[in-house]
Amino acid sequence: MTTLQREHAAAVASYTGSPEHKLPHARSDATLCPSDLDGSQAELTLWLRNAIAKGHAGGFMEGAFPRYVWYRDGDRLFEGRLTNQVLGEYKGYPITPDEGPLELRSQNV
Numbered sequence: 001m002t003t004l005q006r007e008h009a010a011a012v013a014s015y016t017g018s019p020e021h022k023l024p025h026a027r028s029d030a031t032l033c034p035s036d037l038d039g040s041q042a043e044l045t046l047w048l049r050n051a052i053a054k055g056h057a058g059g060f061m062e063g064a065f066p067r068y069v070w071y072r073d074g075d076r077l078f079e080g081r082l083t084n085q086v087l088g089e090y091k092g093y094p095i096t097p098d099e100g101p102l103e104l105r106s107q108n109v
Contacts (some may be wrong), residue, residue, distance in 0.1 A: 018091035
């Protein structure tokens with residue numbers, strides 16, 4: 001991802017979430033979102049944008065946005081997945097540290 005692509009994606013991307021990761025609509029194989037983040041769309045959008053700005057993104061570019069984004073909040077690691085490549089909308093869910101990029105596995109980020 002070029003600097004211009006990263007800047008654009010970081011300015012436009014938004015967290016919209018997905019019922020797949022929230023009760024009572026959760027899929028049986030979906031990781032549940034922590035309940036303390038319910039109703040935190042603005043904060044989660046900031047997390048998403050900060051992660052993209054720092055280059056914590058990967059996978060193929062889909063339109064102007066990276067397919068995956070990773071963010072560490074204290075001892076929790078989250079993965080964002082692009083759900084709308086036209087509008088730059090993402091859903092997110094917690095992952096275990098060994099599922100994330102090496103640079104985010106340590107809490108000293």
